[in-house]
Amino acid sequence: MKAIKHKKTLVRILVLVAVLTGAMLLMSGCGSGGQAGDENAPAVSESGEPAGTILAEDGAELTVVDQAGREVTVKKDPESIALCYRVVIRFLLSLDQGDKIKGIGKSEPFLEELQPSLADCADVGKGVADIEALAQLKPDLFIHKASDVQTLEAVENIGIPAIGIEVETPEDMVTALELLGVVCGAQEKAAELIDYYNGQIRASEELVSQIGDADKPRAIVMGTSIGKVADGTMLQGIMLEKAGAVNCAADIEATELWPTAGTEQIFAWDPDYIFITGSESAVYTARDLLKDPAWSEVSAVKNKHVYEMPAEADSWEFPGVVSTLGIDYMMHVMHPELLDEQTLEEHVDEFYQLSYGRTFERKELGY
Numbered sequence: 063m064k065a066i067k068h069k070k071t072l073v074r075i076l077v078l079v080a081v082l083t084g085a086m087l088l089m090s091g092c093g094s095g096g097q098a099g100d101e102n103a104p105a106v107s108e109s110g111e112p113a114g115t116i117l118a119e120d121g122a123e124l125t126v127v128d129q130a131g132r133e134v135t136v137k138k139d140p141e142s143i144a145l146c147y148r149v150v151i152r153f154l155l156s157l158d159q160g161d162k163i164k165g166i167g168k169s170e171p172f173l174e175e176l177q178p179s180l181a182d183c184a185d186v187g188k189g190v191a192d193i194e195a196l197a198q199l200k201p202d203l204f205i206h207k208a209s210d211v212q213t214l215e216a217v218e219n220i221g222i223p224a225i226g227i228e229v230e231t232p233e234d235m236v237t238a239l240e241l242l243g244v245v246c247g248a249q250e251k252a253a254e255l256i257d258y259y260n261g262q263i264r265a266s267e268e269l270v271s272q273i274g275d276a277d278k279p280r281a282i283v284m285g286t287s288i289g290k291v292a293d294g295t296m297l298q299g300i301m302l303e304k305a306g307a308v309n310c311a312a313d314i315e316a317t318e319l320w321p322t323a324g325t326e327q328i329f330a331w332d333p334d335y336i337f338i339t340g341s342e343s344a345v346y347t348a349r350d351l352l353k354d355p356a357w358s359e360v361s362a363v364k365n366k367h368v369y370e371m372p373a374e375a376d377s378w379e380f381p382g383v384v385s386t387l388g389i390d391y392m393m394h395v396m397h398p399e400l401l402d403e404q405t406l407e408e409h410v411d412e413f414y415q416l417s418y419g420r421t422f423e424r425k426e427l428g429y
Contacts, residue, residue, distance in 0.1 A: 111127050112127065112237075113127050113128060113129040113131065113228075113237050113241060114126070114127065114129075114237050114240045114241045114244065115127045116244060117133060118135075122137060122138050123135055123136065123137060123138060124136055124138055124244065124245065126225075126241065126244060126245060128208065128214075128225045128226045128227070128241065129208040129226050129227050129228040129234065129237060129238065129241065130208035130209075130211050130214060130226035130228075132211070132214065132226060134218075134223055134224065134225055135223060136202075136203055136223040136225065136245050137202045137203070137223070138247060139246065139247035140162060140201070140202030140203040140245070140246065141162060141202055142162060142164040142165075142199075142201040142202045142203070143159065143162045143163050143164065143165075143201055143202065143203045143204075143205060143246075144163075144164060144165030144166070144184070144186050144196060144199055144201040144203070144204050144205075144222075145163070145165070145166060145167070145186070145204065145205045145206065146166070146167035146186050146187040146188060146189060146190065146191045146192070146206065147167075147189070147205070147206050147207045147227075148166075148167060148168055148189075149207075149227075149229055149380065149381050149382070150205045150206075150227070151163065151166065151169070151173055151180070152173070152380060152382050152384065153227075153229075153238065153239065153242055153382055154205075154242070154246070155173065155176055155177055155417070155418065156251075156255055156382070156383065156416075156417040156418065157239075157242060157243060157246060157248040157251050157252060157255070158248060158251055159242075159246050159248060160176065160177035160179070160180070161177070161179060162246070163177070163179070163180060163183060164183055164184060164199060164201055165183055165184040165185070165186035165195070165196065165199045165201055166180060166183045166184075166185070166186065167185065167186060167187050167188035167189060168188050168189075169181065169183070171375070172375040172376045176418050184199050186199060190213075191204075191206065191213045191216070191217060193216055193217065193220060196217055196220065196222060197220045197222075200221075200222065201222060202222075202223070203222070203223050203224075203225065203245065204217045204222050204223070204224040204225070205224075205225050205226075205227060205242070206224060206225070206226055206227075207226065207227065207228070208226030208227055208228040209226075209228070210226070211226065214226050225241065225242075225245060227241060227242070229297075229381035229382065230295070230296065230297050230381065231295075231297065231300060232259075232263060232300065235259070235381060235382060235383075235385075236256050236259065236260070239252045239255055239256050239259075239383075240252060240256065254416065255383050255416070255417070258383065258412075258413075258416055259383045259386060262383075262386035262389075262390075262409070263304065263386065263389075266304050266305065266386070266389050266390070266393065267304065269306070269393065269397075269400045269401065270304065270305070270306040270393075270400075272400065273306050273397065273400075275308075278306055278307055278308050279306075279307050279308070279333075279334035279335055279396050280307065280308045280310050280331065280332070280333050280334050280335075281302055281307040281308070281309065281310065281333050281334060281335035281336065281337065281362075281392075281396070282302075282309065282310050282311050282328065282331065282333045282335075282336055282337070283298040283299065283301075283302055283309075283311075283337045283338075283339065283371075283379075284328075284336060284337070284338050284339065285320035285339050285341075285344075286320070286339060286341050286343040286344045286345060287344075287345055287346070288325065288346055288351075289322050289323060289324045289325050289328065290320040290321065290322050290323070291310075291311040291314065291320070291321065291322075291323045291328070292309070292311060292320065293309075293311050293312060293313075293314045293316045293321055294309060294311070294312035294313060294314075295316065296319070296320070297379070297381055297385060298337075298339070298379055298388075299311065299312060301379065301385055301388050301389050301392065302337070302392060304389050305389045305390075305392035305393040305396060305397075306392075306393055306396055306397050306400070307335065307392070307396055310328075310331040310333050311323055311331075314327075325356070328360070329359075329360060332360055332361050333360070333361065333362050334361050334362055334365070334367060335362050335367045335368075335369070335395065335396055336348075336351065336360075336362040336363070336367065336368045336369070337369050337370075337371055337392060337395075338351075338368070338369065338370045338371065339370075339371060339379060340370055340371040340372060340373070340374070340377045340378070340379060341377070344370075347370060348368040348369060348370050351363055351368050352366060352368055367395075369395055371388060371391070372391055372427070372428065372429035373387075373427040373428045373429040374427070374428025374429070375422075375426065375427050375428050376427060378391060378429075383413065383417060384413065384417070386409070386413065387409060387410060387413055390405075390406050390409050391406065391429070394406050407424070410422075410427070410429075
């Protein structure tokens with residue numbers, strides 16, 4: 063009993079040290095390799111190397127630059143991985159690393175169908191890392207969002223290597239795949255996914271090039287509550303433009319993720335198409351807009367061009383290679399002459415076969 067008590071005391075001490083160190087880092091503004099005052103600058107290390115660079119390789123360890131610009135030493139081909147940033151799960155499953163995931167925050171039925179062991183993973187915090195749970199689990203690697211440097215440093219302070227990733231733009235997603243491929247020993251699969259992703263993006267751009275600027279519909283993607291929109295820097299806004307639309311909210315001044323434009327501004331934009339996030343947190347539906355008299359004069363509502371992003375089981379607007387399906391869906395809705403139903407289904411099968419080694423029926427995915 064005394065040994066157990068001593069172990070719990072040690073864990074609590076480590077957690078307290080990690081939290082205090084993280085707080086000091088937050089107050090001093092340290093920990094990120096990006097240039098001060100420029101949040102959009104690509105992350106680089108103190109030595110000036112970009113994210114994904116292998117700085118050193120010695121026996122069973124690698125030192126790499128993560129997407130927060132931090133230099134991190136990790137075990138080659140880690141046997142156990144933890145995360146509380148749900149985006150990471152899909153990246154790891156597509157890299158055939160699912161059996162290494164030992165700690166998560168939140169899962170989904172679809173992900174557990176792909177990787178049943180997720181149901182038995184330790185809970186290490188939903189969105190916010192549970193440092194004490196991580197200290198007890200002691201995984202070989204922790205993966206988190208690059209913007210939360212405080213958590214990354216706090217986890218490293220209890221002896222767990224922590225990698226930060228950023229996935230908001232196509233370029234970021236490619237770098238994330240490269241980085242995770244390197245640290246997980248899955249470079250070959252990462253290269254396959256990157257080739258596929260880049261090929262799909264190029265194909266979309268070639269199709270959209272056939273549309274004159276004057277013929278592009280005006281559209282928006284709305285977030286979990288009415289009035290929130292995807293601006294030009296967000297993944298959903300980028301997807302909209304790559305699908306052949308003009309994003310009405312592209313230049314809105316954003317001070318938050320999913321900035322609030324408000325209904326009056328949206329009415330003034332009068333978009334031809336409205337896409338609604340497929341997030342389970344959404345508090346309204348396409349039907350709600352279509353039957354609301356206040357929205358009846360908006361072109362998208364008047365012409366019944368209001369759509370919820372698929373798929374019900376696996377969101378196609380989620381960061382990762384799957385976002386190419388979101389682009390395809392938007393393009394099919396707005397430009398069916400460029401991408402028909404059969405081609406969309408073919409792309410869906412191609413993606414799931416490459417990423418997870420199997421395909422799904424439409425009713426299974428819900429699109």
